[in-house]
Structure formats: structure tokens, C-alpha cells
Amino acid sequence: MHRRVLAGDRLVATFLIGCVLFNYPLLSLFDRRAPVYEIPPVYGYIFIAWAAVIALIAWAIERRIE
Amino acid sequence: MLELPVLIAVSLTYLGLLFAVAWWGDKRADQGKSLIANASTYALSMAVYCTTWTFYGSVGRAAVSGIGFLPIYLGPTLVMALGWFLMLKMIRIVKANRITSIADFISSRYGKSHGLGGLVTIIAVVGIIPYIALQLKAISGSVSLLLSYPEIVMPGRSATMSVAADVSFYVALILAAFTIVFGTRHLEATERHEGMVAAIALESVVKLVSFTAVGVFVTYGVYDGFGDIFQRVIADPALRRLVEAVPSGQGYTNWFSLLFLSAMAILFLPRQFQIAVVENVNEQHLRRAAWLFPLYLLLINLFVLPIALGGLLHFAGQGVDADTFVLTLPMALRHEGLVLLVFIGGLSAGTGMVIVETIALATMVCNDLVMPLLLRRQTVVMGQGRDLSRLLLTIRRGAIIVILLLGYLYFRLAGEAYALVAIGLISFSAVAQFAPALIGGMYWRGGTRGGALAGLSAGFLVWMFTLLLPSFAKSGWLPDAFLSQGLFGIELLRPQQLFGLTGVDEISHCLFWSFFANIGAYVGVSLLRPPMAAEATQAAVFVDALKETGSRSAVLWRGRAKVSDLQDLVGRFLGQPRAQAAFGAFARRHGAESIGKLEADARLVQFAESLLAGAIGSASARVMVASVAKEEPLSIDEVMNILDEASQLRTYSRELERKSRQLQAATLELQEANERLKELDRVKDDIMSSVTHELRTPLTSIRAFSELLRDDPKMHLADRERFLGLIVSETERLTRLINQTLDLAKIESGRADWNGCELDLKEVIEQSVAATSQLFREKKADVVLDLPDDPPLILADRDRLVQVMLNLLSNAVKFLPPGSGQVRVVLRSIDGGLEVGVIDNGPGIRPEDQQLIFEKFRQVGDTMTAKPSGTGLGLPISRRIIEHFGGRLWVESVPGEGATFRFTLPFAAAQQPAEAGTA
Amino acid sequence: MSKKILIADDEQNIVISIDFLLRREGFSVLVANDGEEALAKVRGERPDLVLLDVMMPKMNGFDVCQAVRADPDLSATRILMLTAKGRDTEVSKGLGLGADGYMTKPFSTKELLAEVRKLLEM
The missing domain is CATH 3.30.565.10 (Histidine kinase-like ATPase, C-terminal domain)
Structure with missing residues (x-):
């Protein structure tokens, strides 16, 4: 039972993190900035944050908590 | 190479391949060796979410608003984080009640209401039709483009040509035929289609491979990688804004609205509900889907911006529609193989969506719209001995054709005025209307049928007024004044500035007002009166779905029925052999040799109803069962009593378990304590026995000597003195013994003075x-x-x-x-x-x-x-x-x-x- | 001929007192300080009566009693058990093993003499 609860809490936390990462005002921090390694920061940021959220979901849901 | 016959041949070959996969999948399912019983297939089939909107439209959107196309995929990613709760609960409810569609789900939740199921079906059909039109537009557009190869000529307006000359009309017909073959091939009408799911999963792979191929081709073949494209764009003052700022135009409000809408869509689009919930084979598959599906979305979006920017750079000033860049870029560069691959990828995206969506909609139309109407005229259905499974399939096939033709009609009426993504968003806004009634119904017991009806109606009307009708107006089918001057010329009723709300985009505008009306009506009307018996019953089934022993254990039916009537009824919809097999299995599960030996009690009636629900939906199933079983209606008090009893029983049994565990532990402790006491008692006995022995021994000598001395006054003096000495020494021994015993007792009990x-x-x-x-x-x-x-x-x-x-x-x-x-x-x-x-x-x-x-x-x-x-x-x-x-x-x-x-x-x-x- | 009585006890002072008592009454007295010595003297000296203490080194009184009763040659030997542990279970155990009488320490000299005479049928 405890495992379920912990995995569940991690997923909810991931959801909340995602909500913050993918919205104003965090997004606005990357507006109109000089490219980093020739990639526009806002584009790079979203894809990196996106990948991180997916990784967190995978970690939370697939990991067997022993 | 890219002439019409070739395209037709390629398309039919591809569709034939899909059909072969589906056929194989069905065959394996019949043999019990499910082809789709693995988590990756499940996750891939969920990617039916990516339609031609994604395949062609995202690039078009990106060409206008930069990364503004992304919220549509970020929303589902966030929802999948919660999928383990939301979708798991939906899957449990659907499995337990043999629910066939989202309309069935909502109708079932609010007391198996026909009216509600019908309303949800109408909203879904009306709401989804633009979305189907979008697929027709994209597929027929791609065909038209290819036919002019190697020239790149934007397709003309369909509205100006005759239906017979319109490519999209034939596309609609072919898709209808193909969907019928796919979804209603079986004579048995069941809610699940394993072969279709297998084909959809394959299509998802084709889409991804095809799109990524174009992406790599444009990014690395035409240009010199991401950096090169971005540098060129930044150098161009007109394009620069696309990569610098987040969303163009309406800013963050629009961004948030799209995020929210897509989050709703991934749950409530009829095809997503069908694939993710109804077709789910094993709820554990959700685990992998929760991250694999978002990963798929990320991958398929990786090259959207490079293709869009590449297209803008390449076709600067040539008037090429950005929605076609995925196809026109390889065309312009004469890369025929890639062009064909893209065409197939687009076909995959379009057919996948159309097949699943229309099957889901046709099921809803059949179960929640047509069947209830037929059931009103019972003679049609109840004609003795008729096998009705064929009737069901006929209805569904008809529904598929009608839905696709409606899609074509919308495309002819309004399709031209909008970009692909804009059309899709109209549909998203429509299905989002299901959210309050559905999510509310899963977590709030107080929601009532009236509340759901009011909420859905209000939301739907606002959606029509603020989004659907304006789309007709913009296409010229409604007077312009409707938009600019408002309904009946009342300014406050301007569809896209309702009550004077300005400064937001049309999607956010619609979302706000429709949800305002929807949630307000749902909650408000629900609170007007307490739930009735049927609503309370279903509320308990839905809200408690994840509890270990759900309220299903409470049997909420009372009446009389005959077993043979029930079996006959089920047989007429499912076919007699299947009905016999199902009833036989039920009888064995309950320890009877054959079904004839069983009473037609509430359990059996529920079983029959759930069998029927899989074929004709829960509301119709209830009506059909009621036609052969004489039900004595339960009052709300009785329902609440049964539910209370069930939950009290659960509480009691949990309490009892807890108590008995405590008792066991206490007994064990007592046993141990008892053992310790017995041991102590034995030690004490031994010590007492030893002490008495040690006391009695000197006493024996003392008494013997004393008596000898007393009885013999003439004893020799020497003996006398000797005996008296011994008496004294034995007395000393006794004293010592007593002292030491006390001493030891003091030390052992910790009361000694140190x-x-x-x-x-x-x-x-x-x-x-x-x-x-x-x-x-x-x-x-x-x-x-x-x-x-x-x-x-x-x-x-x-x-x-x-x-x-x-x-x-x-x-x-x-x-x-x-x-x-x-x-x-x-x-x-x-x-x-x-x-x-x-x-x-x-x-x-x-x-x-x-x-x-x-x-x-x-x-x-x-x-x-x-x-x-x-x-x-x-x-x-x-x-x-x-x-x-x-x-x-x-x-x-x-x-x-x-x-x-x-x-x-x-x-x-x-x-x-x-x-x-x-x- | 005077009756021969064996006193088997490891408590010197008890032996001294009983020895004195019995000699004064005209019995011929033998002494053993542990169980093995007692059994040897029963076999060698054939006393008419054994006053047998229970708690003795090397071999306890019950075992001596059992051994004596197991020997048909010694069937005439009377056994009076003397113990400082006056529990009923021990009394019945001793009697069950074939002892002819049982006395709990401390006892009065009169009772002891009466019991001795009764067992020797005097």
C-alpha cells in the first residue's frame, strides 16, 4: 500500500512540476534571448523540460519501490 | 511516377496491409493469443492522437506562431502523469460495467439515462465532424498536390467544383468503406476490436518514421542542421519572431488554453477514450504508456519547427500553404521516394483517426441514439426470435457512412476558411465539454442527471455559438453581421466577444464562456435536489471504483425474471452460441451444472445486463432486461440502505479483521507471559522446596537431640555437652541460612543497600x-x-x-x-x-x-x-x-x-x- | 538377636542423633553417608530396616529403594523413607517404589521409634 502511495505522490508532483515548467512565467524567461549553441533558448528549453518530465514519469511509474 | 493510378494503388495496398494486420490481430484474439497484449502496442495505439493535424497541420501552425504548436502535445504529457489515477479509474469502471463509449460512460454514471447518452452522442458527433473534415481536407489536399507533380499548385476551393469531381468526396467514401470493414466486420457486436488496435499501432509507427524522415531530410539534407536553419531564420527580420518569443498573437492565455484543451482531448476524444480505456487489455499497460506515449509525442514534434522554418525559407514569397510543407518540400526537391513515404505517413495519420473516431462515434450513435429510439417502438425489436446482432451492425455501418458524409459536408461548407489546426481546435473545445460531467461524476457523488444534462447542454450551446457558428460565418454560409453585430444585432451577443469580453483569442474565449456555463449549470442544477435511487447507485459504482471491494458487491436489483428469457434476450443481440457459452460459464462459476439449475436472482440479472451492455450500451441494456424481467423498483432509501449496508459490512469486516489480529497478538503475548509465569512458578517451587529442605534438615537434628536430652535425664555428661554443642551449631546454621536467603532475595530484587x-x-x-x-x-x-x-x-x-x-x-x-x-x-x-x-x-x-x-x-x-x-x-x-x-x-x-x-x-x-x- | 538397622543419610548430625537413639533402644546400627554406600551395605550386611534419606550424594534414596526392591534376595528388607521435602508427590513416589513407610523431617523421636517398631513387627 505504501508503495502505491509513494509512486502516486511522485506522479502528482511530476504533474505539478510540468504545469509550472510549461507555463507563464517560467516560459517568459526564455523569450527573446540570444541563441545558445545556435538553438533558440525557448525551443531548447521546452524540449529539455519536456524530456525531463517524461523521464520523471517513467521513473515514478516503472520503478519498483522496494 | 506519381500519377493517380499509382497513388490509388499505393493507397489501397497500404490499406490492404493494414487490413491484413487487423485480420491477423482478430484471429489471434479469437485464439486467445492477443497480438496487442503488450504495453508498447498499447502506447503506440494511443498515438492515434496524432492525426493529419500533427502530420501536416503542426508545421502550418509553427510557420505562423513558432512553438505555438507545442501545447497540444504538452497537455497530454501532463495528463499522462496523472494517467495512473484518472485512466486507471476509467478503465476499472469501463471493465466492471462493460461500457462501450464515452456516451455510455456518462449515461451510465447518471443512472443509465437515455437522454444523457443521446446528448453526449450528439455533442460528440457535431463536435467531431470538423475534425473528420480536417482529415478529409488533409488527405484530399495531399492527393491533389501530388497529382500536379512536379508542379506545386495549391488545391482549388472544393466548394466551387461539383461533388463528383471532388477528390475529398471519394476519399470520404473509401474511408467509410474501409472503416466498415475494420470496425463492423464481426457479426458479434462487441465493444472491443483487437485487430483494429494492432493496425492503429502499426500506423503510429509509419507516421513517426515518415515524419522523422522528412525532418531529417529537411534539416540535414536541405540545410546544414538545426543551427543552420535557426541562424538563417534569425537573420531574417520577418521570421525572427517565430523562434524568439513563446506564442505569437494572443500570448500566454492562448498557450494555456491549448494546454488545457489538449489535456481534456486526450481523455475525452471519443477515439482516445476508445483506445485508451475501452480497448485496454491490461491496466498494467498504463505504466509504460504513461511515458512512452509522451515520448512518442516529443519525437514526432522534434522536427516540426525545422520543417516549418525550412519551408518558409525555401518557399519565401511563393504562396505555398505552410500546412503542405511536409509534402511540398520533398516535392520541390524532386525526392519522389520521400514524397511517397510522406503521402503514406499522412494517409496513416488520417485513416487511423478516421477509423477509430468513426467506429467510436458509430457505436455511440447506435447504442445511445438509435437503439433507444427503436426500443420505444418495441414491436420492431421484440419481434419473436429475431436475431438482432445483424440489425446492430447495420445501424453501425449506416452511422459510419453518415458521419463521414457529414464530415465531407462540413469540409465543403467551412473547411476552406481555416487552417488544419484551427479546425481541430473547434473539435477539442467541443469534447472538452464532457469534462465537468465525466470527471465530476467520477469523484463527486452529488452530481445528478439533471445537472449533467444542464451542464452539457449549456456548454454545447455556448460552444456552438462562439466557435462553430462563427466558423460557418467566416466561410460565408452565415451573414457577416452575425459576427460583427451580434445575434439579433445585440452587441453583447457578438459570438466572439460575448458580453464584451475582448483581448483573448477565440479558443480561450470559447473555453472560458462554455466552461463557465457548463460547470455552473452542472453544479448548480445538481445541487437543486438530492440524487435519486438510480443516480446514487451508479454514483457509488463510479466513485468507489478503485476501492478494493467496490460497491458492486452490493446487488441493487429486486424483482422476478426467468432464466430462459434472459438467455434468449442476450442471445438475440450476441448470437445464441455466445449467450449459451456465457451463461454456462456463469453457472459453473456459481457452482451449478447448468444455467437451468440457477435462480434468476439479482446477480444473474446483472450479469445478463452487463453482457447486453457490451453490445448495446448500458442504458439500452437496462431497458431490454426490464422488458423480460419484472423489476420492483427500489426507492432511494432502499438503495442508500443497501449501499450503506455494503459499506458498513466492509467497515465491520475490516474492524473485525483488525480486532481479530489484535486478539491474536494479545493471545500470543498472554501465552508467552503464561509460559514465563509457569517457568517462574516452577523456579519458585524449586527454591521453596530447596529452602524448606535446607530448613528442615537442621531442624531435624535439633529436634532429635533435644528429645534425646529431654527423654534421658541420666545421659552421660559428655554426650549431653556434645549434643548441646551440636544443637547450638545447627541453630547457627539455621540463622545463617535465613540471613543469606534474605540477603540474596534483597540483592536479586534490587533492594539491597550498597x-x-x-x-x-x-x-x-x-x-x-x-x-x-x-x-x-x-x-x-x-x-x-x-x-x-x-x-x-x-x-x-x-x-x-x-x-x-x-x-x-x-x-x-x-x-x-x-x-x-x-x-x-x-x-x-x-x-x-x-x-x-x-x-x-x-x-x-x-x-x-x-x-x-x-x-x-x-x-x-x-x-x-x-x-x-x-x-x-x-x-x-x-x-x-x-x-x-x-x-x-x-x-x-x-x-x-x-x-x-x-x-x-x-x-x-x-x-x-x-x-x-x-x- | 537384636534387629539390624541401616541409617543412610548425608547429614552427620542427623546420623549421630538417630544412631544414639536406636542404640539406646537396643538395635544394632549401621551407617551410610551416600546412596551407593547405602546400597552396598544393604546387600552386604542385610539389615532388617533401612532408614533412607532421599537427598543423598551419588545415588538418591528413591534409586536405592528401587534397586533394593528389584533384588528378590532383599525382599525381607524393610524400608522407611525419610525426607525433608514433604510434598505429597514425593510420598506417593516413594511408596510407589516399594518403600514400607515414609516420614517427613523433622520428626519426633517417639514417632520414629514407633514407626521402626511397627515395620519390624515388634
Whole structure:
């Protein structure tokens, strides 16, 4: 039972993190900035944050908590 | 190479391949070796979310608003984080109630209401039609483009050509035919289509491969990687804004609205509900889908911006629609193989969506719209002995054709005025209207049928007014004044500035007002009256779906039915063989040989109803069962009582389990305590017995001698004196015994007085030896002292230590050989303390006795020597005293070579920290 | 000929007192200080009566009693058990093993003499 609860809490936390990462005002921090390694920061940021959220979901849901 | 016959051949071959996969999948499913029973297939089939909107439209969107296309994929990613809760609950509910569609879900939740199911179906059909139109537009657009190859000519307006000359009309017909083959191939009408799911999963792979191929081609073939494209774009002042700022135009409000809408869409689009919930084989597959599906979305979006920017750079000023870049870029560069791959990818995206969506919609139309109407005219359905499964399939096939034609109609009416993504968003906004009634229904018991009807109607009307009708107006099918001057010329009723709300985009505008109306009406009307019996029943089933023993255990039906009627009824919809098999299995599960042996009780009626629900939806199933079973309606009080009883029973049984566990633990503790007590009792008995024995023995001598003296006054004086002496010594023995017993009891119970002080052990030894010198003289034995000068002080009770030394010395004396006895007392320093040895040259102690002598009342004597006159308590007491001061007392002996009793005591300095530690 | 009585007890003072008592009454007295010695003297000296203490070194009184009763040659020997543990279970155990009488310590000299005479049928 405890495992379920912990995995569940991690997923909810991931959801909340995602909500913050993918919205104003965090997004606005990357507006109109000089490219980093020739990639526009806002584009790079979203894809990196996106990948991180997916990784967190995978970690939370697939990991067997022993 | 890219002429029409080739395209048709390629398309049909591809569709044929899909059909083969589907056929194979169905065959495997029938054999029980499910092709789709793995988590990755499930995740891939969820990617039916990516339609031509994604495949062609995202690039178009990106060409206008930069990364503004992304929220549509970020929303689902966030929802999948919660998928383990939301979708799991939906899956459990759907499985438990054999729910066939989202309309069935909502209708079932609010008391299996026909009206509600019908309303949801209408909203879904009307809402989804633009979305289907989008697929037609994209597919037919791609065909038209290819037909002009190698020229790139934007397709003309369909509205201006005749239906017969319109490519999209034929696309619609082919898709309809193909969907019919896919979804309604089986004679049995069931809610699940394994073969279709397998084909959809394959299509998802094709989409991804195809799109990524174009992406790599554009990014690395045409340009020199991401950096190159971005640099060129930044250098272009007109394009620069696309990569610099987040969303263009309406800003973050639009961004958030799209995020929210897509989050709703992934749950409530009929095809997503069908694939993710109804077709789910194993709820554990959700685990992998929760991250694999978002990963798919990420991958398919990776190259959207590069393709869009590449297209804008390449076709600058040529008037090429950005929605076609995925296709036109390879065309412009004469890459025919890639063009064909893209065409197939787009076809995959479009057909996947159309097939699943129309099957889901057709099921809803059949179960929640047409069947209820037919059921009103019972003669049609109830004609004796008719097999109705064929009727069901006919209805569904008709529905598929109608839906696709409606899609075509919308495309002809309004499709041209909008970009692909804009059309899709109209549909997203429509299905989002299901959210309050559906999510509310899963977590809030108070929602009622009236509330759901009101909420859905209000939301739907607002959606039509603010989004659908304006789309007609913009296409010229409604007067322009409708948009600019409002309904009936009332300014407050301008569809896209409702009540004067401005400054937001049309999607956010619609989302706000429709949800305002929807949630307001749902909650408001629900709160007007308490739920009725049927609503309360279903509320419990839905809200408690994840509880370990759901409310399903409560049987909420009362009435009379005949088994044969029920089986016959089910057989007419599912086919008699399947009905017989299902009822037979049910009978065996309940321990009866055949179904005829069972009573048609509430359980069986529920079973029949759930079988039917899988075919015709829960509301219709309830009506059909009611037609053969005589149900006595339950009042709301009775329903609440049954539910309360069920939940109370659960509470009681949990309570009982808890109590019995506690009781078990208590019993175990009691048993252990009892064992300990018995053991203690036995020890006490032994000690009592030993003590009485030790007391009775001297008493026996004393009494005997006294009586001899009394009875014989003429006894010799010598005897008389001898006997009196013995009496005195036995009395002394008794006194000693009593004292030592009390002493030991005091030490053992911790009530002894200890007067700890720093003392010189050498003095103690000398004092003790002096006190026992008389004994040694009697035995003619020597005492040799081997003591260092000024040994370190130790912390102990002087009197107690003297007691120990006296005991050891008198013990030693007792066993010394007469005349040649010698006792050596040795004191020396050891690590951290002092050690005292009392060494005699007596007979020694056998190894097996060396522990026994430290037990109470254990005297190890040898008859050859005099019976020891000790009490058997001296050594146990001595050991306890030494241990109390942190030392150890033990014996070393080899029989025949004497015995050495040794004890240690720690230095006073070392003792203090230990004392402080235990204080 | 005077009756021969064996006193088997490891308590010297008890032996001394009973020895004095019985000699004064005209019995011939033998003494054993442990169980093995007692059994040896029963076999060697054939006393008419054994006053047998229970708690003795080497071999306890019950075992001696059992051994005596197991020997048909010694069937005439009377056995009076003397014990300081006056529990009923021990009394019945001793009698069950074939002892002819049982006395709990401390006892009065009169009772002891009466019991001795009764067992020796005097």
C-alpha cells in the first residue's frame, strides 16, 4: 500500500512540476534571448523540460519501490 | 511516377496491409493469443492522437506562431502523469460495467439515462465532424498536390467544383468503406476490436518514421542542421519572431488554453477514450504508456519547427500553404521516394483517426441514439426470435457512412476558411465539454442527471455559438453581421466577444464562456435536489471504483425474471452460441451444472445486463432486461440502505479483521507471559522446596537431640555437652541460612543497600584473612598472602567485599586436606582493574560442577570429606556482589589439583564514567 | 538377636542423633553417608530396616529403594523413607517404589521409634 502511495505522490508532483515548467512565467524567461549553441533558448528549453518530465514519469511509474 | 493510378494503388495496398494486420490481430484474439497484449502496442495505439493535424497541420501552425504548436502535445504529457489515477479509474469502471463509449460512460454514471447518452452522442458527433473534415481536407489536399507533380499548385476551393469531381468526396467514401470493414466486420457486436488496435499501432509507427524522415531530410539534407536553419531564420527580420518569443498573437492565455484543451482531448476524444480505456487489455499497460506515449509525442514534434522554418525559407514569397510543407518540400526537391513515404505517413495519420473516431462515434450513435429510439417502438425489436446482432451492425455501418458524409459536408461548407489546426481546435473545445460531467461524476457523488444534462447542454450551446457558428460565418454560409453585430444585432451577443469580453483569442474565449456555463449549470442544477435511487447507485459504482471491494458487491436489483428469457434476450443481440457459452460459464462459476439449475436472482440479472451492455450500451441494456424481467423498483432509501449496508459490512469486516489480529497478538503475548509465569512458578517451587529442605534438615537434628536430652535425664555428661554443642551449631546454621536467603532475595530484587566507597582491596583481604585465621588453625592449614603494596583503589562496599572474601576463604578451608592444606591469596593488577585469586590445594571441582556451584542451594560435596556445612547460597551471593561492582567471579580447577576462585573489580577511576553512563 | 538397622543419610548430625537413639533402644546400627554406600551395605550386611534419606550424594534414596526392591534376595528388607521435602508427590513416589513407610523431617523421636517398631513387627 505504501508503495502505491509513494509512486502516486511522485506522479502528482511530476504533474505539478510540468504545469509550472510549461507555463507563464517560467516560459517568459526564455523569450527573446540570444541563441545558445545556435538553438533558440525557448525551443531548447521546452524540449529539455519536456524530456525531463517524461523521464520523471517513467521513473515514478516503472520503478519498483522496494 | 506519381500519377493517380499509382497513388490509388499505393493507397489501397497500404490499406490492404493494414487490413491484413487487423485480420491477423482478430484471429489471434479469437485464439486467445492477443497480438496487442503488450504495453508498447498499447502506447503506440494511443498515438492515434496524432492525426493529419500533427502530420501536416503542426508545421502550418509553427510557420505562423513558432512553438505555438507545442501545447497540444504538452497537455497530454501532463495528463499522462496523472494517467495512473484518472485512466486507471476509467478503465476499472469501463471493465466492471462493460461500457462501450464515452456516451455510455456518462449515461451510465447518471443512472443509465437515455437522454444523457443521446446528448453526449450528439455533442460528440457535431463536435467531431470538423475534425473528420480536417482529415478529409488533409488527405484530399495531399492527393491533389501530388497529382500536379512536379508542379506545386495549391488545391482549388472544393466548394466551387461539383461533388463528383471532388477528390475529398471519394476519399470520404473509401474511408467509410474501409472503416466498415475494420470496425463492423464481426457479426458479434462487441465493444472491443483487437485487430483494429494492432493496425492503429502499426500506423503510429509509419507516421513517426515518415515524419522523422522528412525532418531529417529537411534539416540535414536541405540545410546544414538545426543551427543552420535557426541562424538563417534569425537573420531574417520577418521570421525572427517565430523562434524568439513563446506564442505569437494572443500570448500566454492562448498557450494555456491549448494546454488545457489538449489535456481534456486526450481523455475525452471519443477515439482516445476508445483506445485508451475501452480497448485496454491490461491496466498494467498504463505504466509504460504513461511515458512512452509522451515520448512518442516529443519525437514526432522534434522536427516540426525545422520543417516549418525550412519551408518558409525555401518557399519565401511563393504562396505555398505552410500546412503542405511536409509534402511540398520533398516535392520541390524532386525526392519522389520521400514524397511517397510522406503521402503514406499522412494517409496513416488520417485513416487511423478516421477509423477509430468513426467506429467510436458509430457505436455511440447506435447504442445511445438509435437503439433507444427503436426500443420505444418495441414491436420492431421484440419481434419473436429475431436475431438482432445483424440489425446492430447495420445501424453501425449506416452511422459510419453518415458521419463521414457529414464530415465531407462540413469540409465543403467551412473547411476552406481555416487552417488544419484551427479546425481541430473547434473539435477539442467541443469534447472538452464532457469534462465537468465525466470527471465530476467520477469523484463527486452529488452530481445528478439533471445537472449533467444542464451542464452539457449549456456548454454545447455556448460552444456552438462562439466557435462553430462563427466558423460557418467566416466561410460565408452565415451573414457577416452575425459576427460583427451580434445575434439579433445585440452587441453583447457578438459570438466572439460575448458580453464584451475582448483581448483573448477565440479558443480561450470559447473555453472560458462554455466552461463557465457548463460547470455552473452542472453544479448548480445538481445541487437543486438530492440524487435519486438510480443516480446514487451508479454514483457509488463510479466513485468507489478503485476501492478494493467496490460497491458492486452490493446487488441493487429486486424483482422476478426467468432464466430462459434472459438467455434468449442476450442471445438475440450476441448470437445464441455466445449467450449459451456465457451463461454456462456463469453457472459453473456459481457452482451449478447448468444455467437451468440457477435462480434468476439479482446477480444473474446483472450479469445478463452487463453482457447486453457490451453490445448495446448500458442504458439500452437496462431497458431490454426490464422488458423480460419484472423489476420492483427500489426507492432511494432502499438503495442508500443497501449501499450503506455494503459499506458498513466492509467497515465491520475490516474492524473485525483488525480486532481479530489484535486478539491474536494479545493471545500470543498472554501465552508467552503464561509460559514465563509457569517457568517462574516452577523456579519458585524449586527454591521453596530447596529452602524448606535446607530448613528442615537442621531442624531435624535439633529436634532429635533435644528429645534425646529431654527423654534421658541420666545421659552421660559428655554426650549431653556434645549434643548441646551440636544443637547450638545447627541453630547457627539455621540463622545463617535465613540471613543469606534474605540477603540474596534483597540483592536479586534490587533492594539491597550498597555503600560504595573507594577502598584498598589489600586491607579487605588482610581483614578477611584475620577473621578466618581460627578456621585455618583448626585445619592446621597455611594462608599465604601475595599482595602488592599500595594497589590502586577500587570502588565497592567494604562489608560486602569482606563477605565475599570470607565466603571464599571458608569454602577453601572446608575442602583442604587436613594437615597439609594451604591457601594462597593473590592480588594483582590487570587491564583496567584488580584481580584476586583464592587458591587452595584441596580435591578440586569436577568440570561439570564448576557452573553448578554458583547456583542456589547447589552444594557439591564429597562424602569422603565432611558434608559441607554451608547453606549453598554463599557463592551465588558472592557472584552477585562482584557483578554489582562491575567485576566477574569464576572458578578454575583441575580435579585433584585444587581449585582457584578468582574475581576481578575495575579501578575506581574507570568505574565512575560507567556509573555516570548508567545513571 | 537384636534387629539390624541401616541409617543412610548425608547429614552427620542427623546420623549421630538417630544412631544414639536406636542404640539406646537396643538395635544394632549401621551407617551410610551416600546412596551407593547405602546400597552396598544393604546387600552386604542385610539389615532388617533401612532408614533412607532421599537427598543423598551419588545415588538418591528413591534409586536405592528401587534397586533394593528389584533384588528378590532383599525382599525381607524393610524400608522407611525419610525426607525433608514433604510434598505429597514425593510420598506417593516413594511408596510407589516399594518403600514400607515414609516420614517427613523433622520428626519426633517417639514417632520414629514407633514407626521402626511397627515395620519390624515388634
